Amino acid sequence: MVKLSLTIILFLISLLTILPAPAFYLWLLAIAADEFSWVFIAVLLVVILVSFKPSAYQTPTLIVSFIALFIFASPIARAYFISKKIRNDMASAFGDHSVASQKPFSYPGLFKSNISIPYSTVSYKKTDKGNLTMDFYPSAIPGVKPCVIVVHGGSWKSGDSKQLPELNSVLASKGYHVAAINYRLAPSYQNPAPVEDVRDALAFLKEKAAAWHIDSGNFILLGRSAGAQIALLAGFTLKDPEVKGVIDFYGPADMVWGYSIPSNPLIMDSRKVMEDYLGGSYNTHPQNFEKSSPLLYVSNQSPPTLLIHGENDVLVAYEHSKRLNAKLSTNGVKHYLLTLPWATHAFDYNLNGPGGQLSTYAVMYFLKSVTN
Template sequence: MIRLLFIPQAKKMRKEWAQGDAIRDKDYSIPETVEVIKDISYGKHGKWNLLDINRPKSYSGKLPCIVSFHGGGWFYGDKELYRFYTSNLATRGFAVVSFNYRLCPEHPFPAHIEDCNAAITWLSENAGQYDIDLDHLFFVGDSAGANLVYHYSTLLTNPEFQKLYKFKVPAVKPKAVGLNCGTYNIDEQLEGNNVLKAYIQNPRKYAEQIKVKKYVTENFPAVYIMSAPNDFLRTEVEPMVEFFKAKNIPVTSKIYGTKEDPDACHVFHVNLKLAIATECNDDECNFFKKFC
């Protein structure tokens, strides 16, 4: 029922958000120093299972790799929406992979996680062809994408959690992850949240699979977690910092901008015209470089 109720709302929000994002991205272009290998098929779900590889045109040896998990409330967005952000990250000396995944309400949980796994499995099997160094692998995600990074990184680092899923995970692990303006322990937030209900349409069936916090161990990668004063998910940062510290997971956090700045808001870091976006993306990439 929630699927049927949410479809008209999702279509309306997709249209409105796309208009706003088009305004934000007006006049942007792919940096001349970056090449983009587009629309590589990584799975069996057609347009939903395509990825791009962004990398500097000039490099020597293998490149450390950032994989971007796009945001959009699990029902909106794709790699094209993030093309300027991901190509911009590549100017800092990384190969940057961005990928589409199936969206709810048409494709509820665990479709998103299955596609994350398919994308990373493809990368694990084909990295050498694109001069990607899997020994220096990093994930970034914002909003719902941060949730997917949190969830999937837990899967990669806990064999007990893997047993709850039907697919096999690849033998890779990110050195560090960037959790940007995200939401995390959604099993505790389902009540009264129609977006989450459109994503987790069968909470009884998947009750254990969405208890991510329960399965996070000290093997989880190092974390950079950030937000901004006017981000509606700002309050998620401190509890997660304390949670990671309690697990002996290295964590760095930062809140960018001021309350008086309206641009210091949700997913500000993809708005490349902002000084705080450049500051944040520099900080996050420099954090990753510590592990290279």
């Protein structure tokens, strides 16, 4: 009975790889089910081996175990099939570029350890409530190199530059400077304050270009979630010719539409989050929602854009990226949408997982294409 109960629990967890999580803590579990699925597979294999010994409930235990095993393996299988076409798809979008010694996805890559590049924290802007800082990861490859500015997530009201630092180290190891910035947070500050902070971080890095060996003509903005909205808005409105591209990890691109379709309240009160950032509801401040919608600022002059989103995202609907993808297409902007059918919000918590590997490859390919 214990083995059967365990397999039923594992089966229910496996469903999070194909269905949206219905509550906050199940969303966190969904990240584990999607991106650490090999752990659950290993447990199930042990259960299956033990269950071949005749015992009570042997048949139902084996049946449920094999079904759960198949479902847990699905993100890995789907990542494999996406990896077979991602290079050609990105070549069509951005031109043919080689990403040296990097595969889009590999099974051994699931078990790799992360690297860590030392960084320094420096102030880049004074505000009425103290200094804003950035974590600067110098390129591990000598020479004048492009710089990626990373804008963290956190519903515009939390989070900091230390969030999900693993990709920063990967980029630095591949020859890019990385500046992970802090910005002014809601509700004390509202849009466009964070975009202004990105602008000032750009100006600061340009001043430091000679001393820090930054290629001042090659900046890329990368944001996650709320940070992606900020990065997109900055990329589309600042019109800085030195910003060569924008990378959007599961960001809200249409704030007007997003307010009309709130998230599951058991996950997040998305309307309250947006109201804190924009000064009130859409009914009372419609212009604020419009001014904060990156989608409305897309033009044929917008920089190349990489969108990365999971279809099972329960915090920021995948529809945001579909809408932005269509608008970029209409305006003839170079872009690519990497869709991960199984993935939820913050899937890149594990860079070695199926979604983490594919997204890292896409980022590296994009950087190679826009900084050459």
